[in-house]
Amino acid sequence: MKATAGMKPAAASAPSALDELCINTIRTLSIDAVENAKSGHPGLPMGAATMAYALWTRYLKHNPSNPDWPDRDRFVLSAGHGSMLLYSLLHLTGYALPLQELRQFRQWDSKTPGHPESELTRGVEVTTGPLGQGFAMGVGMGIAAHHLAARFNGHGHTPVDHYVYVLCSDGDLMEGVASEAASLAGHLKLGRLVYLYDDNHVTIDGNTSLTFTEDVGERFTAYGWHVQHIDGEDLAAVGRAIEAAQAETGRPSLIVARTAIGYGSPNKAGTAAAHGEPLGADEVRLTKEALDWPLTPEFYVPDEVAAEFRKALPRGQRSEDDWHAKVEAFARTRPDDAALFRRMLAGELTQGWERVLPSFAASDGPMATRTASGKVLNAIAPVIEGLIGGSADLAGSTKTYLEAYPDFSAEEPLGRNIHFGVREFGMASVLNGIARHGGLLPFVATYFVFSDYLRPALRLAALQQSRGVFVFTHDSIGVGEDGPTHQPVEHLASLRAMPGLQLLRPADGNETVAAWKLAIEHPGPTALALTRQNVPVIDEPERIREGTPHGAYVLAEAASGAPDVILIATGSEVAVALGARKILQAEGIEARVVSMPGWGLFEAQPREYRDQVLPPSVRARVSVEAGASLGWRQWVGEDGDIVSLDHFGSSAPASVLFEKFGFTPEVVATRARAVVERTRRQEA
């Protein structure tokens, strides 16, 4: 690959006085902001300032006036605690982050939170701080860039032509998620990744000799990465290494850059004391003296420094203009592709896409919701052109393979099926990276119990509102013989507690279709909990289609319209509730069945609707869900009963477990009868 269009990298050279001044501005802005906030991490920005300066002024293709320009290079500060490095760079190069925001570092309502938040600050590509995840999201961005390049570049056109740069720390590289992502990136030969490893030998607790003595370079060589070792304070060496990394098109690159944490601080540089707390007034003074920096004013940006950094503005505008010209040329020769390209970058859905959604009839026979999900995925893949994803070595059993499309690989980057390997956390971080990159709509899949493995990435998806779908199959003791290690029990409740996540547990094939529709249209992350085992297709397609978007709805009304009891269920237990309703009906007890696939959606409904579905006057209520009871009291009320599972499962066929653990129509009917009798006594 040739050098990035629109950029003429200066030849690497010895630092000029201006270079030094620029680098020290990054350092002192970071020092002052942390000091001012009385909180933060000065050490990383001080040590990594040289690298960051080289990258941001000589190589990074970006337009501070338009942080969302699709063909910009991506920069990820995986070591998010060094946020002042990023804020300094954003401010200095001309993003909409005035000095006043740096003065408000870590304060209420500022744009400069303790760790970078993409949802809050323009120019911040991804939310980082939880270590390792920025590293892995960078891999996701690289996958997105490679795939989009494969789809739209060619015949002399390169509308997709950018790099992903990641700055990471010792802590990032100790985290397992970074290992997973690094192994995957090496396997996929993602040549557009350039990772700068701030090898400063210091963590919070002290020197890395305490815990981290592996040969990182050798490890990355084993993953198939291109590895260089440099002095990270040597501006020329940094430049040469970045250029070599850019030139390496068949492998991701790791630049192991030896730096000194807290560079410039006479007493704290190279020690853990520089890591995570303000230097202190005395040391700030000594450091500024050592850097030959005026003690006042604080937050000082020399005019020549400002002028130098702000060159990014016209240069960035030129880069973007060049790109627009490229895209126009592309559009002239391949108008349909260009239209698709623009629509995908805008995240727009094809008009009428939902017409391809399948529907199921009771006559189709029982069907696992994972199977219905697989049919939906395959139906929509042709019309949701940006849909791309895969599973953590469970393509077959999660039913997430797009049959009409090839596998994504180094040799076939056009593929839309990503094999993630047994790397759940890495997979979910890749989803976040793809989602934040833009242009694609990612999905990932594993068994529901292994949502635990990727939970930290699910949280970051919820926090930064990554648009993407987490397909979790095998969602209960319905897993059967694999036993309690593979049977989720607490997972529905535990994810209901997470803000910002749309969690849906559909009851049958048609509710699965409706859930997928919600997922595709949702601007943030959705998690689908799907069965392994077959469930009947419920013969109420209309109610289901209309009801599901409300989160809960009356699936089966009491014959009289005046229920004696309400059975509330989710997922596979909806069929159990319907069975119980029949038994009760035969005894003259009228039961309404409410299907409640999405708690959050239902909570967001107007009270009027909620009271229609769960009339306050009907105090006899029973919930049925093969999972933890936590939270269900909210829906069944004080007089209701909760049919739940508050212990781990067991290894046996699923049907045996449902029987043994009381998830049968008979047991639910018995529990409902008792509730009806109790409430009648109370009312009498």
Added chain:
Amino acid sequence: MKATAGMKPAAASAPSALDELCINTIRTLSIDAVENAKSGHPGLPMGAATMAYALWTRYLKHNPSNPDWPDRDRFVLSAGHGSMLLYSLLHLTGYALPLQELRQFRQWDSKTPGHPESELTRGVEVTTGPLGQGFAMGVGMGIAAHHLAARFNGHGHTPVDHYVYVLCSDGDLMEGVASEAASLAGHLKLGRLVYLYDDNHVTIDGNTSLTFTEDVGERFTAYGWHVQHIDGEDLAAVGRAIEAAQAETGRPSLIVARTAIGYGSPNKAGTAAAHGEPLGADEVRLTKEALDWPLTPEFYVPDEVAAEFRKALPRGQRSEDDWHAKVEAFARTRPDDAALFRRMLAGELTQGWERVLPSFAASDGPMATRTASGKVLNAIAPVIEGLIGGSADLAGSTKTYLEAYPDFSAEEPLGRNIHFGVREFGMASVLNGIARHGGLLPFVATYFVFSDYLRPALRLAALQQSRGVFVFTHDSIGVGEDGPTHQPVEHLASLRAMPGLQLLRPADGNETVAAWKLAIEHPGPTALALTRQNVPVIDEPERIREGTPHGAYVLAEAASGAPDVILIATGSEVAVALGARKILQAEGIEARVVSMPGWGLFEAQPREYRDQVLPPSVRARVSVEAGASLGWRQWVGEDGDIVSLDHFGSSAPASVLFEKFGFTPEVVATRARAVVERTRRQEA
């Protein structure tokens, strides 16, 4: 180190006919059990049978008559899906696992669940199945063995003299947790670890070429491991490799053993079809024919095979007898050490240990509960001799450093402070390994928000009831400036949903002491949620000491004894509730404050006690907790109010966040007033 005592390993040699017969017995038992269950994973046992046979009959020091003998070698089947390999070995070598149990593989109430469960089947060291964790638990066992050896071996005595053997798969090695643990094990130079990597090139989705093309051996060399490559079907080569690994005392060993998944199956060997489903009747027949095995009876164990394997019984008994003799000699020369050794192995606490627990007075001034926790840990370390642990690079801020003890390291295995590095999941798995090894009482620590990173290991701790303590500090928006990536919101609720975990969130210093006492005495895992920020010491030491073990108790009674409203709070919000009580009191509203550090404990109390604490007649209730509302309806009832946080936090000083998000006495008093008025209106 010399060869393991009590074992005379046969020189590795070419396989005899009897060897072949024994190996094929493992294969065919596994085939038949999976076929019979119509579910399971035949491929791994078939491919790894040679390795397993070599290890279990020639090297593994174990006594099938006493699976709990402390100086046995540990065997971990990290690839837990190959459970039939382990069950075959347990049955054949004479453990209390009759053939009937193999016939009941994966059935209700059997001792042979789909994945091995240590809590269910004697001889199963740890519960495995969720990939990567067995690998990491093995490292924990190795740490325990090294530490105990350092404490008790010497002067000619070796009461601790065993190895840890782990059989792991491609899937294990793709998981980040294995990477974390491998890096740590290499750093710690754990020479007693012998890992057999079943390198069969096949995962569920197909060939490892799909996803896993890194150079595993080179990666482990980079971690500091001793690495060998062998043909895993070559019995002699396996023996030589195990002996070389045993002889390597300064590094953990990885034996990369190339095998064929489903070895012996004419049509499925070497393919993903052999991985996770029965071979099918036809292929079973063809396989048995290929292995020169009789088609009937199923579950056939030739007499000479039984006799050969059962030699483990007398050999094991001799090994254990030798060890008892060694321990007696040890006891004669070092009686005090031997007494301590026995007590630690038995998991007994020093009589009266709790007398060293500190107590705090209001005059001590405000104190973070993490600080109180640190004081407890340091107070009890001398009397809880098996206490060992550390943090994921947060020793200082989680206050979990044992000041009087050295760091655990390759050079100083006597140390009781383990530096885990930024490897939360690996750390928690190490806790499980130490706990299951026996002899020690492990604790680990990180920020509460990062409980997400180690959640899968916490679940395995809950499932197998690992005795150990998870210290989670920075337990709310009290984290302050670090912002939402570091502020737990959903974590209390999400862990309350997990069965088998004792979760405690103490309100002040003395409740922290009481919580630690519960944790130390609990036979399973405990998680402590502790504040970063200071909270007042509440001047009710007696109520706190007596109340905490009940999970919830009346901390401050309404002056009249007849409360108008009950304020229920946990952790740092208890002080907020006490403040609200004062405000209300001044207005003539009588409030009771209930501190509820442990939901699970409270739920387990008799109804009478629960009704004393939360009298049904008092319907005006308000809960106060700076976390998700999920589940609180259970305690406040339909008429109550929930002061909670159902969105992500923000970056600002903690005091600002509590104010902005409504966790102040004033806001709670206002909410309580409204509830009192509403319930009075209803009652009127």
